[in-house]
Amino acid sequence: MTWYAFRTVPQRERTAAEILASRFDLATMLPLETRFIRRSDGTKKKEKSYPALVGYVLADLPHDAPWYRILNLDCIISVVGFDGRPAPLNTASVERLSRVNHITSSVPNRRKSFQKGDHVCATSGPLYGMETRIEDIRGCRARVIVELLGSRREVEIHLSQLQAA
16 A cells, blocks of 8 residues: 545545545545634634645555546546656655644545434535434435425435434
8 A cells, every 4th residue: 555645626625535535445644734713703712623735635545546536536636746657655754744743534434334224414515413314225325314495305425424323
């Protein structure tokens, strides 16, 4: 396994890291820095984390990585490289970066499995925080029924965006 740096769409570093981890079972690293944000009226300070490497996410890829599928993701622009070839990162540099900065690293949960009828909660996306029940599972997507705008709607959501309620 070798670490590579991927250029991402601006402000989509976390999304890219989550997708690489969930869809491709890759270990990803997103160095974060903490900033204190003050409200416009100056009353409260809030701690918020931002990517330290704006526009980049690191991923540990095997030698037989699905490059074409990764580079066709909407949130990935390119892989850092020279002369049209991806440039692997020095392992010592990646380790040093992980020690120096507050790191969000996501290693995929390969055993995440749900069954029809399980009660789940959405962890990201437009349904964030909604609790519902799984009606059907097709591949890596679950069909759930949610109440939106006063009516029950059938929605498909990726299994990586769900956790047991």
